[in-house]
Amino acid sequence: MKVIICKDYEEMSKKAAETIIAVVKKNPSAVLGLATGSTPIGTYSEMIRDHKENGTSYKGVKTVNLDEYVGLDINSDQSYVYFMRHNLFYGLDIDLANTHIENGKAEDKEAECRKYDELLKTLVQDVQVLGIGSNGHIAFNEPFTPFDSTTHVVDLTENTIKDNSRLFKSIDEVPRQAFTMGLKNIMDAKKILILANGKNKAKAVYGLVKGEVTTEVPASILQKHPDCTLICDEEAAALIK
Ligand code: F6R
Numbered sequence: 061m062k063v064i065i066c067k068d069y070e071e072m073s074k075k076a077a078e079t080i081i082a083v084v085k086k087n088p089s090a091v092l093g094l095a096t097g098s099t100p101i102g103t104y105s106e107m108i109r110d111h112k113e114n115g116t117s118y119k120g121v122k123t124v125n126l127d128e129y130v131g132l133d134i135n136s137d138q139s140y141v142y143f144m145r146h147n148l149f150y151g152l153d154i155d156l157a158n159t160h161i162e163n164g165k166a167e168d169k170e171a172e173c174r175k176y177d178e179l180l181k182t183l184v185q186d187v188q189v190l191g192i193g194s195n196g197h198i199a200f201n202e203p204f205t206p207f208d209s210t211t212h213v214v215d216l217t218e219n220t221i222k223d224n225s226r227l228f229k230s231i232d233e234v235p236r237q238a239f240t241m242g243l244k245n246i247m248d249a250k251k252i253l254i255l256a257n258g259k260n261k262a263k264a265v266y267g268l269v270k271g272e273v274t275t276e277v278p279a280s281i282l283q284k285h286p287d288c289t290l291i292c293d294e295e296a297a298a299l300i301k
Contacts, residue, residue, distance in 0.1 A: 061285075061290060063289075063297075063300065065292060065294060067293070069293055072293050073102030076100070076189070076291050077104075077106030077110065079289070079291075080103070080189065080253070081107065081110055081116055083187045088119075088120045089121065091122045091123070091185050092121060092122070092123045092185065092189070093123070093124050093188030093246075093249055094124070095126050095189045096144065097191045099257060103189070107148065108148065108151030111151065111152050119154070119155065121154055122158040123154070123159045124161075125159075125161035126199035127161075127199045128141065128161050128164040128238065128239050129164050129235040129237070129239075130236075130237040130239060132165075133164050138227065138233070139164055140164075141161050144159065169213050170213075173211040173212055174211075184248060186250050186251065188249035188251070188252050189253050190246070190252060190253065190254040191255055192264050192279050193219075193264065194261060194263070194264055195219050196279045197278050198243070199246060200220070200238045201240060202214060202216070203278060205242070207275060207281050208242075208243070209243050210241075211242055212239075212240065213239055215237055221234045243278060247281065250287065251288075251289075252282060253291065255290075256290065256293075257293040258293070258295050263299065264277070264279065265290070265297060267279065268280060269300050
C-alpha cells in the first residue's frame with residue numbers, strides 16, 4: 061500500500077482530488093466509486109473548484125456509491141443520494157442519470173442488493189474513494205464481515221450509530237440499517253484511494269496499514285489490493301510513523 065502523509069485536511073483533500081481528476085482526464089468516461097461522510101467533503105469541493113476553473117468535464121463519467129441508509133431517499137436530507145448531489149454532483153456537469161446508489165426505499169432489499177451487484181459488474185470502478193470508520197470499517201462493512209461479501213444489508217453497530225449521530229438531530233433518528241457494497245465489490249476496483257484525517261482515525265489507520273489482515277479490521281484487506289493508496293493527515297498517521 062502506498063502511504064501519503066499530508067500536513068492537514070486541506071492538503072489531503074487537494075492530493076485526493078488531483079488523483080481523481082487525473083483518472084477523469086485520462087479517461088473521460090471513467091467510473092468513479094464514491095463515498096459519503098465528512099472525510100471526502102474537501103476532496104469533492106476541490107473537484108468542483110477544478111471543474112469551474114479548469115473545465116474538467118464529467119459529462120461522460122459514471123459514478124457508483126458505496127452505501128445508502130435503508131428507508132431514506134432523495135427527499136431526506138440525511139440520505140446519501142442527497143449528500144452526493146449537494147456536495148458534488150450539482151457542482152459538476154455530470155448527468156445525474158449516470159450516478160448510481162442503492163435505493164434506500166427498495167421494498168425487496170435482497171433484490172436490490174443483487175441488482176446493485178449486477179450493475180457493479182458493468183461499472184467497474186476505475187478509482188474507488190473510501191473513508192474509514194474508527195473501528196476500521198469501510199463502506200458499512202463492519203468488523204467480521206466476510207472478505208468475499210458482495211452488496212448486502214447491514215445492521216449498523218452501536219459504534220457506527222454513535223459516530224454518525226453527529227449528522228442527525230438526535231441519535232434516535234439515525235437509521236439502524238444500511239445497504240452497502242461488500243468487501244469483494246470494493247476489492248474489484250482497479251484503483252483504491254482511502255482517506256483518513258483526525259486523531260480518532262489513528263488506530264484504524266494502524267490496522268489498515270500495519271495490522272494483521274483480519275476481518276476484525278475490515279480495511280486491513282486493502283493490504284492485498286494491487287493499487288491502493290492511503291492519503292491521510294499527520295494526526296491520522298500518528299501510529300504508523
Ligand atoms: C461512507 C462510508 C463510511 C465512511 C466512514 C468514515 O459512504 O462508507 O464507511 O467512509 O464511516 O466516515 P467519516 O468520513 O464521516 O469519518
